[in-house]
Amino acid sequence: xxxxxxxxxxxxxxxxxxxxxxxxxxxxxxxxxxxxxxxxxxxxxxxxxxxxxxxxxxxxxxxxxxxxxxxxxxxxxxxxxxxxxxxxxxxxxxxxxxxxxxxxxxxxxxxxxxxxxxxxxxxxxxxxxxxxxxxxxxxxxxxxxxxxxxxxxxxxxxxxxxxxxxxxxxxxxxxxxxxxxxxxxxxxxxxxxxxxxxxxxxxxxxxxxxxxxxxxxxxxxxxxxxxxxxxxxxxxxxxxxxxxxxxxxxxxxxx
Amino acid sequence: xxxxxxxxxxxxxxxxxxxxxxxxxxxxxxxxxxxxxxxxxxxxxxxxxxxxxxxxxxxxxxxxxxxxxxxxxxxxxxxxxxxxxxxxxxxxxxxxxxxxxxxxxxxxxxxxxxxxxxxxxxxxxxxxxxxxxxxxxxxxxxxxxxxxxxxxxxxxxxxxxxxxxxxxxxxxxxx
Numbered sequence: 001x002x003x004x005x006x007x008x009x010x011x012x013x014x015x016x017x018x019x020x021x022x023x024x025x026x027x028x029x030x031x032x033x034x035x036x037x038x039x040x041x042x043x044x045x046x047x048x049x050x051x052x053x054x055x056x057x058x059x060x061x062x063x064x065x066x067x068x069x070x071x072x073x074x075x076x077x078x079x080x081x082x083x084x085x086x087x088x089x090x091x092x093x094x095x096x097x098x099x100x101x102x103x104x105x106x107x108x109x110x111x112x113x114x115x116x117x118x119x120x121x122x123x124x125x126x127x128x129x130x131x132x133x134x135x136x137x138x139x140x141x142x143x144x145x146x147x148x149x150x151x152x153x154x155x156x157x158x159x160x161x162x163x164x165x166x167x168x169x170x171x172x173x174x175x176x177x178x179x180x181x182x183x184x185x186x187x188x189x190x191x192x193x194x195x196x197x198x199x200x201x202x203x204x205x206x207x208x209x210x211x212x213x214x215x216x217x218x219x220x221x222x223x224x225x226x227x228x229x230x231x232x233x234x235x236x237x238x239x240x241x242x243x244x245x246x247x248x249x250x251x252x253x254x255x
Numbered sequence: 256x257x258x259x260x261x262x263x264x265x266x267x268x269x270x271x272x273x274x275x276x277x278x279x280x281x282x283x284x285x286x287x288x289x290x291x292x293x294x295x296x297x298x299x300x301x302x303x304x305x306x307x308x309x310x311x312x313x314x315x316x317x318x319x320x321x322x323x324x325x326x327x328x329x330x331x332x333x334x335x336x337x338x339x340x341x342x343x344x345x346x347x348x349x350x351x352x353x354x355x356x357x358x359x360x361x362x363x364x365x366x367x368x369x370x371x372x373x374x375x376x377x378x379x380x381x382x383x384x385x386x387x388x389x390x391x392x393x394x395x396x397x398x399x400x401x402x403x404x405x406x407x408x409x410x411x412x413x414x415x416x417x418x419x420x421x422x423x424x425x426x427x428x429x430x
Contacts, residue, residue, distance in 0.1 A: 006378050006406070006409070007378055007379055007381070009355065009359050010280060010359070010375065010378060010379040011379065012355060012356055012359075013279070013280065013355075013356045013359040013360050013363070014276035014277070014279050014280050014379070015275075015276060015279050015285060015356070016272070016276075017271070017272030017273060017274075017275040017276040017279075018272070018275075019267075019271050019272065019275055019289070020289055023267070023271065023289070023293070024264050024267040024268060024271065026293065027267060027293055027296045027297060027300070028260060028263065028264060028300075030293070030297050031263075031296070031297045031300035031301070032260075032300075222392075225321070225324050225325055243325070245325060246294075246322075246325060247325060248321075248325050250298070250318075252301075252302065
């Protein structure tokens with residue numbers, strides 16, 4: 001098979017490019033729905049405050065921080081409630097701290113992975129899913145990804161992962177930003193009692209210092225799709241946390 | 256926004272078929288190809304006002320190529336793809352071309368997605384090594400080796416002799 005012969009065969013194999021009926025309309029409808037969610041909340045910009053790193057984790061901790069005392073504590077608690085409210089407004093429903101899968105800072109944005117209803121076929125196998133949101137320069141939440149699976153799949157041959165999957169494996173997603181070539185932000189959370197380490201194709205190993213709200217880890221790599229996360233348990237076993245479909249999210253401007 | 260929407264719809268009408276054919280080859284599966292293209296277009300939509308003035312097809316080619324790799328990296332997708340490739344023989348079609356199509360798509364599916372993308376962009380779209388490297392975000396050297404190995408593996412999967420060594424001018428080729 002020479003190259004011209006291959007080209008002809010590929011040409012035939014590619015078919016005639018018959019788009020499904022209503023394809024363009026479906027794409028536009030779906031695209032507008034995603035954009036509409038962002039446009040709706042521009043009006044919240046007047047209320048949005050500057051997000052400071054120090055209060056981020058407590059806003060979205062799975063286990064809410066203990067009650068703070070005094071006027072400062074009361075103000076912090078109020079700020080946290082406001083930010084959860086704004087996230088809820090962006091989602092179109094109230095958000096409880098227990099629904100936050102990961103929260104952290106990426107660039108100058110607050111990034112949050114929020115639990116969502118998984119697809120039926122995934123839910124049937126105890127898979128879970130999340131959406132990823134981030135604040136823009138005005139502190140308004142915008143959606144980066146509407147569906148990322150977790151607790152659903154294992155690398156083929158990873159028996160430890162298969163064994164632990166029913167009790168939960170953890171969440172993993174990667175944000176890439178064209179304006180930050182060579183730098184990505186890894187969103188990761190693993191069940192209590194386990195440790196995680198991000199491994200890059202370039203050979204770097206970055207331990208994850210997680211809180212109850214997981215972690216957002218800044219990583220230098222030119223190959224985000226080759227990132228892996230190694231998770232070790234308190235019993236000394238380990239598994240690989242797989243990157244799910246759509247797990248590498250390309251973002252415009254994390255600030 | 257309205258002008259952008261109309262322009263976007265026009266782009267889909269003009270380029271959709273061509274992009275879908277690319278998606279079929281990138282996935283090795285006509286059904287998954289529709290999902291791949293729809294996903295890429297949906298992600299491109301918010302950027303359309305900028306993309307329309309550049310090379311949106313190149314952007315979508317790169318987006319689909321990278322998305323297939325991302326899908327592949329999930330073992331769930333790998334399992335699904337493996338299961339599909341182990342499906343029973345494709346329904347026999349009376350036309351030999353349909354059989355040939357199924358055979359080639361099955362052979363393409365056996366290539367890792369990155370290698371498959373390189374083969375398709377190089378040998379179907381006739382992009383240069385540099386162009387492929389730019390679209391896939393890798394080096395020209397990587398494209399060269401992936402293309403060569405991909406071609407060999409494709410031929411092996413199709414049960415055809417590897418003719419690359421006998422092409423005139425090839426280093427080390429027997430004369």
